[in-house]
Amino acid sequence: MPKKVFTPRGPRALSLVVATLLSVGLLAACGGSDSSMASGSTTTVAHKFGETKVPTDPKRVVTVGYNDQDFTLALGVVPVTTRSFFESYNTLPWVERETRGKGVATMQGDSINFEEIAKAKPDLILAIYETIDRKTYDRLSQIAPTVIQSDKYKDEETPWDVQLLTTGKALGKEREAQGLVDQVKSKLDAATTAHPEFAGKTLVVDYGPENGGHYLIGGNDPRRALFDALGFKAQDTVGDLSEEKLSLLDRDILFVEGATKQELISSPAFSRLTVVQKDRALYTKFDSPLSGALSYSGPDALLYAIDVVVPQLSNALTGKPVADLASA
Known part of the structure; x- marks a missing residue:
């Protein structure tokens, strides 16, 4: 599995820390998420473990993948909490712009913090840029509808444009996502044309x-x-x-x-x-x-x-x- 680096602390261990069993409080949080989804329409997103039905306009999004928050922010959605990766993330210029200088909240620790995710009471969990096994997926899904990567790609190798379109579908912002894909690809095409070297x-x-x-x-x-x-x-x-x-x-x-x-x-x-x-x-x-x-x-x-x-x-x-x- 690829090495990740958490600045400025250096490399992280890649194994997931085995968490404790779900508490009564966790289960209660799951129930709240289910009832809120049942009250509205849903969108179906396919992934490597099947399909997930998510609310068409999720309000409380948690990102578990290492870079997932960068895709939601570009679509105008600030997660209620995110996976920690770079400590300096909130100082990056596009992050400051999208969050109006407020930044995004991060979970404690380097591994998936199930209890903290449940406390955030999400109505959608995104876990695309992470190696998610079936056990982890099932556990996240008990908290809220969870979207992970497609089986068309190896773990942690989803192309940026596919990740953006998947995120856009989950957030009910497919048109905005496609617009951003087109914008980036247009700039890439211009760069490669200008630099045949x-x-x-x-x-x-x-x-x-x-x-x-x-x-x-x-x-x-x-x-x-x-x-x-x-x-x-x-x-x-x-x-x-x-x-x-x-x-x-x-x-x-x-x-x-x-x-x-x-x-x-x-x-x-x-x-x-x-x-x-x-x-x-x-x-x-x-x-x-x-x-x-x-x-x-x-x-x-x-x-x-x-x-x-x-x-x-x-x-x-x-x-x-x-x-x-x-x-x-």
């Missing part, structure tokens, strides 16, 4: 290098959605990479997320890489808005990231000076 190039994402370790993100991972959409190929190797195998970073272009060049250049193996010596490497820190945009990859995040990173990708491939993206 991207075609056929391999871009490696080195995510969260620390303590001499590196992690390579593979194709179809939402955290490199922008690079995939711009036509860059991904390297074959995915996962942890030791110093002895850093030559695998040496492709057409390298994007380092979570460290600066100054922090990595002391490694002889890293500094010897051609992609580093030829200044075809880009770097950003996890607390930068660009890092947040690439990691969340909602429509507003992608629009932001296109403006910031596309010119620098072009510079790296055409021998022009590359800007420091740590504050971008």
